[in-house]
Amino acid sequence: MNSTAERRAEMEAILLAPLVKPSRFYDLGILIMAMFIMWGLYAWSEQLRHGLIVTGMRDQVFWGLYISNVVFFVSLSLTGTFLSAVLRITGNHWQAPVTRLAEVVTGAALLMAATMILVDMGRPERVFYVFIHGRLQSPLIWDVMAVTSYLVGSIIYLYLPMIPDIAICRDRLSPSVSPLRRKVYDILALGWQDSAKQQERLNKLISIMTVLIIPVAVSVHSVTAWIFAMTFRPGWDVTILAPYFVASAFFSGVAAIIIAMTVYRKVFKLEKYITWEHYRKLGWLLLALLLVYAYFSFAELLPGAYKLATHERELLNLLLTGQQAFLFWVSLLGSIVVPAVLICWRRTRTVAGLTVASVLITVTLWIKKSYLLIVPTLQVSLMPFDAPGRYHPTWVEWSLSLAAIAGFMLMVALFFRFFPVIAIWETSRAAGEGG
Amino acid sequence: MTSARKERRLGKGRLVEVAVLILAVGFMNLVRADQALANAKLFQQIPEGFEKNCNLCHVQPPALNEFGKEFEANGFKFPPLQTEEEKVLAEEIQETGTVQEPLGQETGGTADGKEPVEKLGETEIPVFQGRETVGEVAGGEVKAPEKQQEQAPQVELILPGQATRGEKISLQARVTLGGEPVKGKEVQFFEETDLFGRAEMKLGEASTDALGLAVISYWPRAAEEVWLVARVSGDGQTEAAETRASLALIGSGPLVEKPEGLEVPFLGAWAVLLALVLVWGTYGYVVYSMMQIRRLGEVVEEVRVEEEKKITA
Numbered sequence: 064m065n066s067t068a069e070r071r072a073e074m075e076a077i078l079l080a081p082l083v084k085p086s087r088f089y090d091l092g093i094l095i096m097a098m099f100i101m102w103g104l105y106a107w108s109e110q111l112r113h114g115l116i117v118t119g120m121r122d123q124v125f126w127g128l129y130i131s132n133v134v135f136f137v138s139l140s141l142t143g144t145f146l147s148a149v150l151r152i153t154g155n156h157w158q159a160p161v162t163r164l165a166e167v168v169t170g171a172a173l174l175m176a177a178t179m180i181l182v183d184m185g186r187p188e189r190v191f192y193v194f195i196h197g198r199l200q201s202p203l204i205w206d207v208m209a210v211t212s213y214l215v216g217s218i219i220y221l222y223l224p225m226i227p228d229i230a231i232c233r234d235r236l237s238p239s240v241s242p243l244r245r246k247v248y249d250i251l252a253l254g255w256q257d258s259a260k261q262q263e264r265l266n267k268l269i270s271i272m273t274v275l276i277i278p279v280a281v282s283v284h285s286v287t288a289w290i291f292a293m294t295f296r297p298g299w300d301v302t303i304l305a306p307y308f309v310a311s312a313f314f315s316g317v318a319a320i321i322i323a324m325t326v327y328r329k330v331f332k333l334e335k336y337i338t339w340e341h342y343r344k345l346g347w348l349l350l351a352l353l354l355v356y357a358y359f360s361f362a363e364l365l366p367g368a369y370k371l372a373t374h375e376r377e378l379l380n381l382l383l384t385g386q387q388a389f390l391f392w393v394s395l396l397g398s399i400v401v402p403a404v405l406i407c408w409r410r411t412r413t414v415a416g417l418t419v420a421s422v423l424i425t426v427t428l429w430i431k432k433s434y435l436l437i438v439p440t441l442q443v444s445l446m447p448f449d450a451p452g453r454y455h456p457t458w459v460e461w462s463l464s465l466a467a468i469a470g471f472m473l474m475v476a477l478f479f480r481f482f483p484v485i486a487i488w489e490t491s492r493a494a495g496e497g498g
Numbered sequence: 499m500t501s502a503r504k505e506r507r508l509g510k511g512r513l514v515e516v517a518v519l520i521l522a523v524g525f526m527n528l529v530r531a532d533q534a535l536a537n538a539k540l541f542q543q544i545p546e547g548f549e550k551n552c553n554l555c556h557v558q559p560p561a562l563n564e565f566g567k568e569f570e571a572n573g574f575k576f577p578p579l580q581t582e583e584e585k586v587l588a589e590e591i592q593e594t595g596t597v598q599e600p601l602g603q604e605t606g607g608t609a610d611g612k613e614p615v616e617k618l619g620e621t622e623i624p625v626f627q628g629r630e631t632v633g634e635v636a637g638g639e640v641k642a643p644e645k646q647q648e649q650a651p652q653v654e655l656i657l658p659g660q661a662t663r664g665e666k667i668s669l670q671a672r673v674t675l676g677g678e679p680v681k682g683k684e685v686q687f688f689e690e691t692d693l694f695g696r697a698e699m700k701l702g703e704a705s706t707d708a709l710g711l712a713v714i715s716y717w718p719r720a721a722e723e724v725w726l727v728a729r730v731s732g733d734g735q736t737e738a739a740e741t742r743a744s745l746a747l748i749g750s751g752p753l754v755e756k757p758e759g760l761e762v763p764f765l766g767a768w769a770v771l772l773a774l775v776l777v778w779g780t781y782g783y784v785v786y787s788m789m790q791i792r793r794l795g796e797v798v799e800e801v802r803v804e805e806e807k808k809i810t811a
Contacts, residue, residue: 087513090513090514090517091513093513093514093517094513094514094516094517094520096517097516097517097518097520097521097524098520100520100521100524101520101521101523101524101527102524103524104524104525104527104528105524105527107527107528108527108528108529111528121556199767199770199771200767205770208770208774212774212777212778212781215781216777216781219781219784219785219788223784223788226788226791253788253789253791253792253795254791254792254793254794254795254796254799255791255795256794256795256798256799258794258795258798260794260797260798261791261794261795261798264787264790264791264794265791267787268784268787268788271780271783271784272784275777275780279777480514
């Protein structure tokens, strides 16, 4: 047996082992997430029974945590597929071991974004009205079209490179898994024999999807931004919002991938395949995106602060010195200043340092680009009310938000309970070992 | 217990099974929401059919307006919800103990919760209070209202002689029973339309006050004349009734306002649809081609089997 085949066999052994014998902690994690979701479903049933009155949303601040989560999950969903597509199209192969992780993050985040829209609806059974009565002139309909297209495209794009790996699962795991699981692997493997013609067909389809998925991904984030930017509300009525959304989505997405990498590297013992080199490259990418994000954050505020048009002053007062000032400054510190130091300083430029920076970025971007994008703008009174609108999320909203995060993590965890976390076929090819 | 059994009992696969069970229990919670979906209520103090707009009580929830404060102070009961005419009537009753017209008898709500009755000679006629069923006390026994013979109310539409298209007017309907006003009767207002077939477009609904008047605001949009309908439905005590009347309109500008949007030649909704068709068409092609991978695999398998046969031969 030559060394190439040995390496391939070793890789398969390491990557397939967690699919048969996952660690107890991994399954315990799944159990805990299921409990969060159960509690969230209880909270949702309370909301459905009593109406949206059980939330902190009222007729002035009519969007809160739920729509913040939608924006956040849509942001998370960009990078996985987008990063993988851009690097594939430019002939970079270093990302091969983290591609699948990134693409699954995309799918799970998009599904949770769609779920949060349902949760935000007082009457979710009327969701089909969007399709029946929707008007093409409405940005909400554009968003429905873009998100649906991106979700379907991402699933196809995730599935295509998985076909050879599912065939490996079919061939190697058959004796040790249940007949049902064997059958599922058999169906999903599409009769893959690793023949030249099959490889040629698969490569062609992956290339088509790689080209197509990039504009679709950009459209999702632009359209989500336009839902806000098409209004006259302060803070939203800016032309910069769509590119700002795309940049910050890319930024938070890379951070999320680094977190997922660290978790799976540790839990599945993948140090050999997810190496420091991946962290180093993603770390520099994170720093570049941080600078772009910092620029957009400044460019978004300055014209409004300079002109102080009608309601802009109220919004800026709320953000800079008022009720939301603490969150605003913490979010800037946590998303720009501290991560920049952690990435640039040699002593903290480690796996742990980059993971801490990524956690900070993810949390503070949720605050800045989701919560602070929505709530303060709606707090500004466009009607002659005495004071800014009030919004205090209730236990129902917090429960459902935590359940949404648990749901996202559960989807990712369950996926990698049954499919390899690293693309064996692609990684082998990238390493020049042949298919 | 053997270690193998113990491991199976607490083992790795079991935790996932428990997780699935927990999720199933979570989803079962949603069964509780079934009835609420059909009839969402703001809060329990407001009985079914009396849900109101938030701004009835709130300036900006949870801050209360004057009515909200009064409503809260009154133990979340609705009596303060009176029209100006009702207030005048109530004050008159408080001062004189009687009402000058039309019946000159006791009326209005009572503190003990009994339904008010209006006496007409020797007969007691129940006052209709919205949807609530009003019993009639006679000889110490409560007679069920359904035993009464249903009476036909008269509905009269009160319209201005002429209205300007697009400008607000008040649509009023008076409901009377035997010539006397009926209070708390729900009146629905419709406009007769003739777009893809003749139909009624609902304009709104209102309850009658002490004078039997139900009022809604209306912005006529028709060309020259519009036919309007006022309707009350039967409720076991009274029959359903309706009336229709026409309203002449004078013009003030075009009926349809030109949209303010830009008009760019050769650019419209079709561009969005085209992009969508291109994207989904490509998806379709990719999925179709993907399915061919199985066929290609079968060909490889056939070749392999044939080669094996040759070698064996």
